[in-house]
Amino acid sequence: MNREEIILAIKDIITTIAPDEDVGSLKNDVRLREQIELDSMDFLDIVMELRKRYGVQVPEEDYKELATLDGCVAYLSPKLQGKVLKVGV
Amino acid sequence: MAQNRYDAIVIGAGMSGLAAGIRLAQFGKRVVVLEKHALWGGLNSFYKRGGRRYDTGLHALTNFVPKGTKSTPLAKLLRQLRISYDELNLHEQTWSRVCLGDITLRFANQFGLLAEDVAAAFPAEKDAFARLVDEVRTFDAFDAEAPVRSARAEIRRFLRDPLLIEALLVPICWYGSAREDDIDWDQFVILFRSLFLEGFARPAGGIKPFLDLLLARYRAEGGELRTRAGVERILFDAHSAARGVRLEDGTELESDCVLSSAGYPETMALAGRPTTEADVGRLSFVEIVHVLDRTSAALGNDATITFFTTQREFGWRRPETLVDTHTGVICCSDNYATHDPQRDGVLRITSLANYDLWCALDEAPYRAAKVAAESAILDAAAAFAFDPRPHRIASDMFTPRTLRHYTGHIGGTVYGSPHKRRDGRSGVKNLHLIGTDQGLLGIVGSMLSGVSMANRHALMETRANQLS
Ligand SMILES: Cc1cc2nc3c(=O)[nH]c(=O)nc-3n(C[C@H](O)[C@H](O)[C@H](O)COP(=O)(O)OP(=O)(O)OC[C@H]3O[C@@H](n4cnc5c(N)ncnc54)[C@H](O)[C@@H]3O)c2cc1C
Numbered sequence: 001m002n003r004e005e006i007i008l009a010i011k012d013i014i015t016t017i018a019p020d021e022d023v024g025s026l027k028n029d030v031r032l033r034e035q036i037e038l039d040s041m042d043f044l045d046i047v048m049e050l051r052k053r054y055g056v057q058v059p060e061e062d063y064k065e066l067a068t069l070d071g072c073v074a075y076l077s078p079k080l081q082g083k084v085l086k087v088g089v
Numbered sequence: 090m091a092q093n094r095y096d097a098i099v100i101g102a103g104m105s106g107l108a109a110g111i112r113l114a115q116f117g118k119r120v121v122v123l124e125k126h127a128l129w130g131g132l133n134s135f136y137k138r139g140g141r142r143y144d145t146g147l148h149a150l151t152n153f154v155p156k157g158t159k160s161t162p163l164a165k166l167l168r169q170l171r172i173s174y175d176e177l178n179l180h181e182q183t184w185s186r187v188c189l190g191d192i193t194l195r196f197a198n199q200f201g202l203l204a205e206d207v208a209a210a211f212p213a214e215k216d217a218f219a220r221l222v223d224e225v226r227t228f229d230a231f232d233a234e235a236p237v238r239s240a241r242a243e244i245r246r247f248l249r250d251p252l253l254i255e256a257l258l259v260p261i262c263w264y265g266s267a268r269e270d271d272i273d274w275d276q277f278v279i280l281f282r283s284l285f286l287e288g289f290a291r292p293a294g295g296i297k298p299f300l301d302l303l304l305a306r307y308r309a310e311g312g313e314l315r316t317r318a319g320v321e322r323i324l325f326d327a328h329s330a331a332r333g334v335r336l337e338d339g340t341e342l343e344s345d346c347v348l349s350s351a352g353y354p355e356t357m358a359l360a361g362r363p364t365t366e367a368d369v370g371r372l373s374f375v376e377i378v379h380v381l382d383r384t385s386a387a388l389g390n391d392a393t394i395t396f397f398t399t400q401r402e403f404g405w406r407r408p409e410t411l412v413d414t415h416t417g418v419i420c421c422s423d424n425y426a427t428h429d430p431q432r433d434g435v436l437r438i439t440s441l442a443n444y445d446l447w448c449a450l451d452e453a454p455y456r457a458a459k460v461a462a463e464s465a466i467l468d469a470a471a472a473f474a475f476d477p478r479p480h481r482i483a484s485d486m487f488t489p490r491t492l493r494h495y496t497g498h499i500g501g502t503v504y505g506s507p508h509k510r511r512d513g514r515s516g517v518k519n520l521h522l523i524g525t526d527q528g529l530l531g532i533v534g535s536m537l538s539g540v541s542m543a544n545r546h547a548l549m550e551t552r553a554n555q556l557s
Contacts (some may be wrong), residue, residue: 018168020157037159041169044544048116059552 001080006073009080012087013049017042028069050076054083094343095119097547098334099539100320100359101350103131104532105524107303109348109539111170113547114310121342122312123334125319125497129304131350131524132496132503133532135297139483143378144296145495148420148437149289149394151264151280152533153179153198161287162533169540176302180427182289182393188473189256190401195392198288211253221247226286230278233511240277241270255403260284260396262405263418263439265530267370267504269406276509276528283531289393291425299532323347323360323520330518331360346547349515350524350539353506354499360517370502371407373444373489377463379477380484381434385421388434388475395419397473406441412462413441414469421474436477438470444489444501459486504530513542521546 001009011023014036021036032038043063050056056079058066065075097113099106102124113120128134134145152163156174167174184197192210196203204222208215221244229235240261244254258272261280266272272280292299307314319337326332333343349356354364385391398404398416405416422435440462450458463486467476489501498505509528513521521542529538 017171019173020159039160039165041165041541041544044549045169048548052116057550059550061552 001083001085003073005085006076006080007069008087009085010046010069010072013046016049017045026069031067032069053086054080056080090119093341095121096344097346097348098123098342098344099348101131101524102129102314103350103524103535104133105350105535105539107307108170108536109523109543110312111303111307111310112540112543114307114312115171116548118547120312122314123318123320123336124314124316126495127316129314129316130296130300133296135295138485141380141483142297143485147291147296148418149182150179150291150533151283151287151289151531153181153288153290162283162537166533166537166540170306172302172306178293178298179290180293180425183391183424185289185394186392187256187259188395188397189252189259190398192252192256192401194256196285200286203285207253211250214248214250214253217247217249225278225281228278230275235275238274240272240274243274252401255401259398259403263396265504266405267372267502268507269371273509279534283533291422291427293427320359331520345519347520348523348542348546349520352498353510353522353526355497356515356522360520362517368506368508369500370505370507371500372504373442373492373501374439374503375412375442375462375486375488376437376439377466377486378484379436380482381436381477381480382482383480384423384434385436386424388480390421390474391424393421393424395473399469408441408443411443411446411458412466414465416441417466417470419470419474433482436474438466440466442489447489459488513546
């Protein structure tokens with residue numbers, strides 16, 4: 001997956017776990033928590049969905065890497081290499 | 090995976106067990122919820138008698154917030170379980186009140202009513218009360234490492250008038266204190282928010298549709314529920330870690346993750362571990378339900394819940410007698426903005442009771458004691474609502490004995506052990522506590538407990554457990 005696809009993948013996961021949030025206008029370099037209501041339970045869900053959809057494992061120690069969309073891209077790029085974007089699952 | 094091997098085993102199909110089950114199944118874990126009884130729901134279940142369906146405990150779903158309110162316990166819970174707000178089909182309370190002798194404070198789903206009544210009854214405390222409320226709004230009540238503090242002592246830092254302190258403690262202890270004469274400060278904060286800053290509602294049709302929703306959700310995610318499947322004991326491996334459970338019928342199920350909602354002393358008993366008397370709560374209840382031939386409003390009471398004490402002294406402790414009629418909770422389940430076609434009046438009254446005394450009675454004296462307790466309670470409560478007896482169509486009553494039978498709680502407790510284990514640790518590897526004795530109470534609270542403990546002990550991965 002490339003950068004755009006990873007961002008789409010994360011936005012799609014957020015839509016699944018928090019259908020009432022608007023992901024359209026999310027900025028890439030601002031902490032997700034500052035833009036929409038996401039608490040630590042929601043971050044766990046992002047991680048669990050990454051695992052369910054893409055088989056990617058993220059240990060608790062690394063949750064902080066997912067704080068922004070840019071952070072997600074940097075951290076997940078190697079793990080998502082060669083994987084296919086799944087949206088609307 | 091072998092047929093009797095699971096990613097997680099949940100003991101108890103109460104609110105916390107079902108919520109934990111949904112979370113685990115949602116992420117593809119192989120999970121089984123084991124329930125001793127034929128029905129699910131635990132303390133918030135339902136049963137049929139004389140062709141009529143009764144809820145076992147439902148007074149109010151606390152933590153009510155309007156649709157779209159974010160970051161509250163109800164909103165978090167729904168998000169975690171992926172249930173939409175509309176599916177709950179909630180109907181709001183009219184208003185409720187605390188009566189401390191001749192002092193009455195009303196409250197509703199808008200906080201302003203309580204603030205007004207406090208200011209009217211305790212003008213000198215108006216500003217101090219506002220400061221207490223600010224503290225309650227901002228305090229971090231979910232820090233599992235924080236030391237246990239007395240709510241009374243903390244409230245005294247803000248309020249001076251002992252009657253106002255008492256009046257606030259009445260509904261809060263009634264809806265969740267496992268400690269006599271006090272409550273843990275963090276629990277006070279959580280309950281204050283859930284009762285006063287948030288509010289009360291009732292799922293249309295009572296608890297059954299709500300439970301149907303949870304169960305359907307759980308099954309749709311692939312979860313397995315076994316009823317009449319009481320756990321007889323916890324099984325251990327050679328390193329004293331839990332490795333599964335043995336059921337009463339001899340079946341053995343294996344898992345490295347056992348979540349128990351049976352209660353702390355009860356779970357320790359299943360594990361063959363000692364506990365002390367101080368781990369067992371002392372508070373038990375009787376509850377009377379009356380179905381009426383007309384609505385509660387027609388009988389002159391349009392409050393949803395009334396928490397009362399007949400004197401200006403509360404006395405949240407085990408009575409020396411079978412029941413204590415001087416304090417109680419009156420719930421008129423028909424006083425919700427509901428459109429249920431079947432709109433009988435329904436009155437419930439809950440009173441404190443002494444477990445040991447009820448259990449010492451033989452069958453005939455037990456039945457006589459129920460009749461006597463019922464009439465004493467109805468006499469006391471009539472001053473705060475109405476006397477339902479002339480309008481009774483049907484009625485039922487439970488005692489500490491019923492509670493013990495249906496919950497398995499030692500001492501017939503409702504709110505469990507006075508010593509909560511906020512991190513869910515049981516002291517046994519692979520065995521974790523959820524629900525009542527983890528520290529969160531009520532429907533929303535115990536479900537959040539199931540969710541957060543499932544997250545922490547069964548879903549979240551750390552580098553250490555990824556390697557193993
Ligand atoms: C009369 C009454 C009224 C209430 N009213 C309200 C209300 O209006 N609003 C509200 O929010 N809360 C109310 N509550 C509180 C609420 O019901 C509880 O806080 C909540 O349901 C607790 O859920 P739980 O899952 O922690 O425990 P429980 O409901 O106790 O569930 C535990 C389950 O484990 C099962 N179990 C125990 N031992 C075993 C074993 N060895 N093997 C298998 N299964 C076992 C039990 O049968 C039970 O089903 C009320 C409680 C009572 C008693």
